[in-house]
Amino acid sequence: MAGVMERLILNTKINFLNIKTKIFFSISNNPSNRGAEFYNKYFKKKNYIYLPLKIKNKIMFKYLVFFLKKNIINFGGASISMPYKEEIIKYVVKKDTLVQVTQNANTIILKKKKLVAFNTDFLAVKKISKKIISNNIIIIGAGALATTFLTVLKRKKIFVYNRSRERFAKLNKRFVKIEKINYDKINEIQDFVIINTTPCLNKIKLYNYIDFNKARLIIDCAISSKKTFLNKLAEKFFVNYINGTYFYNLQRFFQKKIYLNEKL
DSSP: OHHHHHHHHHHHHHHOSSTTOEEEEEEESSOOSHHHHHHHHHGGGTTEEEEEEEOOSHHHHHHHHHHHHTTSSOEEEEEEOTTOTTGGGGGOSEEOHHHHHHSOOSEEEEETTEEEEEOHHHHHHHHHHTTOOOSEEEEEOOSHHHHHHHHHTTTSEEEEEOSOHHHHHHHHHHOTTOEEOOTTTGGGOOSEEEEEOSSOOSOOGGGGTOOGGGEEEEEEOOOOSSOOHHHHHHHHTTOEEEOHHHHHHHHHHHHHHHHTTOOO
């Protein structure tokens, strides 16, 4: 962990505009530069800087959070990505209502020396859900983002696909009405929406059993500069398609307001 702290401090020293510069991070086990590119352009006229920060495991994540709480640097906030959206809940003092409902967060800020958590994924999902007119939903994945979709769409008929039995069982305890995908019966589902909550861009076993002629909408939260397999299927079967970039931009719109202390 000492190595991570050294790199963190080194990064801030190199990029400091002055000692009052407010520092924001994108925290993940595999962070991209998307957030840094967007926010550093947006922060250009402000005394802020945004940095991607790779954290390999939960122990390192724990020490990082303690470091941020110490206020050694002028920490402004952070985007929390996989696999720490649920883990961060352990360390925040205050959670907004959406975090309490979903039990995961993707944004934190330091306010009056206390960490406050938000879930802008929920706000993005809520807006996207207005485009869903079908009652049958197929969700791929069982992580934090899947939980957020399930929270918003809990009144729908929901089928979940995930390779981990343990992960599905955990999800099923909170959402007792969900069903695990049955390959033999999946073609009986009519007029459905398929939602990919994972970063998977490629073909998976499930797609061999789905009749995409019956799909009404595909929501693909995987972010890619190239066409994902679901994107290609949407084009092939003339299905309305929402890509990961659209979802990411929506949640970031709300996140930016939180960073700048603006009304959501």
